[in-house]
Amino acid sequence: MIPEIGHYALILALSLAIIQAIIPLAGSYTNTHSWMALSRPLVWGQLLFLTLSTIVLANAFLANDFSVIYVAQHGNTKLPDLYKISAVWGAHEGSLLLWAFLLAAWSAAIALFSRNLPLPVVARVLSVMGMISIGFLLFLLLTSNPFDRTFPVPFEGRELNPMLQDPGLAIHPPLLYMGYVGFSVAFAFSIAALLGGKLDASWARWSRPWTTVAWVFLTVGIALGSWWAYYELGWGGWWFWDPVENASLMPWLVGTALMHSLAVTEKRGAFKSWTVLLALFAFSLSLLGTFLVRSGVLTSVHSFASDPERGVFILIFLLVAIGGSLMLYAWRAPYISGGGRFDLISRETFLLGNNLLLSVLAGLILLGTLAPLIYDAMEWGKISVGFPWFNKMFVLLTPFLALLIGVGSISRWKHTDAAFLVKQLRVAFVVSLAFGLLTLLPLFSDGNLMVGLGMGLAMWVVTSHLVNVKERLKHKAGFNGFLRDLSGGGRSYYGMILAHMGVAMFIVGVTMVSNYGIEQDIRMSPGDTANIAGYDFKFEGVSEFPGPNYNAHRGRFLISKDGEQIAILLPEKRTYFVQTRPMTEAGIDWGLTRDLYVSLGESLGGGDWSMRLYYKPYIRWIWIASIFMGLGGLLAITDRRYRTARKRASSTSTLTAGSSTPAAAESHS
Amino acid sequence: MNPIRKKRLYLIGMMVAGIGVAAWLALNAFDENLMFFFSPSEIAEGKAPTGHPFRVGGLVSNNSVNRRSDGLTTAFDVTDNAETVTVEYTGILPDLFREGQGIVALGQLNESGIFVASEVLAKHDENYMPPEVADSLKTAHDEGVSEMQQVSVQ
Secondary structure: HHHHHHHHHHHHHHHHHHHHHHHHHHHHHHOOHHHHHHHHHHHHHHHHHHHHHHHHHHHHOOOOOOOOHHHHHHHHOOOOOOHHHHHHHHOOHHHHHHHHHHHHHHHHHHHOOOOOOHHHHHHHHHHHHHHHHHHHHHHHHOOOOOOOEOOOOHHHHHOOHHHOOOOOHHHHHHHHHHHHHHHHHHHHHHHHHHHHOOOOOHHHHHHHHHHHHHHHHHHHHHHHHHHHHHHHOOOOOOOOOOOHHHHHHHHHHHHHHHHHHHHHHHHHHHOHHHHHHHHHHHHHHHHHHHHHHHHHHHHOOOOOOOOHHHHHHHHHHHHHHHHHHHHHHHHHHHHHHOOOOOOOOOOOHHHHHHHHHHHHHHHHHHHHHHHHHHHHHHHOOEEEEOOHHHHHHHHHHHHHHHHHHHHHHHOOOOOOOOHHHHHHHHHHHHHHHHHHHOOOOOOOOEEEEEEEHHHHHHHHHHHHHHHHHHHHHOOEEEEEEEHHHHHHOHHHHOOOOOOOHHHHHHHHHHHHHHHHHHEEEEOOOOOOEEOOOOOEEEEEEEEEOOOOHHHHHHHEEEOOOOEEEEEEEOEEEEEEOOOOEEEEEEEEEEEOOOEEEEEEEEEOOOEEEEEEEEEEEHHHHHOOOOOHHHHHHHHOOOHHHHHHHHHHHHHHHHOOOOOOOHHHHHOOH | OOOOHHHHHHHHHHHHHHHHHHHHHHHHHHHEEEEEEEEEHHHHHHOOOOOOOEEEEEEEEEOEEEEEEOOEEEEEEEEEEOOEEEEEEOOOOOOOOOOEEEEEEEEOOOOOEEEEEEEEEEEOOOOOOOOOHHHHHHHHHHHHHHHHHHHHHH
């Protein structure tokens, strides 16, 4: 009986979503206050019912209710409680429920934090959120109901995929989805603005913190997924250019472009049409990503339980969502007024360059990801796009991004003197060039140009921002001035600095691990020692070791350097009882400057095993970088400007399209 | 031309040139990095290139897996139930690699017709069949059926 309550709650949520999509929107045109005011209670109702639905499904897992097909497929009495709960989003139906739930949560957040927004705007934004919700709830109810029953009831569940029985799974998908779904807010704001014809600086100011929060979630979510794949898949890789990964990277790239473009729109009133377009694309790519992965049309190593039969619904949904919003854009965009003018050398130009590069990168990934589908449809053959192509494209374009970061963040809006830029940046440039060249010396890389390029660029990002901070603090009376700046309107500035330091760390991590990482497949007998990068891996043999719902072969390695023992690694090969499949659990000794990584291959008889040993220098920097970026984003949204701006916005909301005064927020950065 | 137009023209010119160069480089490199997929039947027909990497997929034939003496090199047959190709791989095979399982291998054919793989992929989901493999099995099956029908008509 209880699962049916979850099912009814979904239907009720859908009914509310339909009302939410129509009534407040209609009210905003007829100026009917009561209709518009309905939007908030409707959102609360949706959140209530979807929360209920999610709790019911989680309860079904905890109570081992195998009469529910989804639970029978992914639950098990022996599964630890943590994984019973995370199994809720461990496969298709449940992860869509999570999507819908998070969408309701974001809508509720808008309802909560929009007290200072004009009611017609709130009504339109929430109506658009309602429309998206309709799509997902219909998809759930028509093709992927997580509450479907089965009879006869199985005695035991088939258990969650062992790959997913990991604390990483408990948090990675929710974070990633928070990011995906979060871009729906920027999307809804843009659609609402297009519908209302009011695209001004205050629109950009409202959208900015929402976009940043979504971006923070997506950044951390992607990094967490990368980290999880690294230790869980046992291949020691952190990025595979797999369709599922690409599906999350595309919205991230476009979302990053959107954040920067929103800055221009807010401060200078320029790039309006472009910003709207990016907002539409960021969310469209999130949708495309979710569905590409879920529909199973693309082969991926990370996608679990997909079903091509849902393809038709997905296609229609995508056509309506993406096609509809682009048509609205084509219809309304010509009426968007142009923004403030700017010179060739100005922050606007450099941010435009950043936007172009990020969009081109996203476009290339889209090409590489969809090419197998296109080739297949055209009957040109079955292809896959090689890993090296994606790498080549990134190495080709990202150095320009890194160069622009330094120049763009120090230049002024509207007009910057070339002489000023040269004066500010010449020291940073010389230091970075020298540092890059230094790393080419035999002592470090022995003429590896990639290392020189990467380290030089990382140094450039760091030094150019140091100059930037020094310039800002020049007139702010020392450390106290800095503290005052940080407690006042300077937070978005320091957030930017922090996030850009993350970029520098990322460059260091990628450069080091790509050029100095060592991987070795080797056969070892107990007592053997292998030496990699100065570390001795002594294999002491493999013994059996029982786990709660699996049996493991556990290897034991003593790691030492220069005769001094530094770690014991215990990699495992597990066989799970229910799904009777082997799983590699890597043994990792992590450190800031290097990871040592061992994964067991197979038993070769006589106590010998095949195994894979890795030396991964600076790989942690890649993930730590994402923490810096995330913290930077969080710091930026606490900027006083957004709070005071909100108060101001409510009084200036009567501005008509294009009549905004971009100079208003000028003084801050 | 007024100076604002001129500036805008420069800007647009630079953007178009930049994107053009990027697109040209991307598409050029794209062709080189395409990996085509061939089924064992297509390889038997001589459709697959020699000396250029591609992917092959199918089921691992029963009792075909044997390990060379170094313990790291494995040879096995991959079949689409019509034709077979021998694959050789040095390194650690994925967890789900086993006889009867659908796999995809990346590598190239050597002179003696053995496919030397640089990578072997098996899916994490045990019920999963790579779409290419499913397709090639189906094609081989359909051809088999139609051949049998032709035989029975004669």
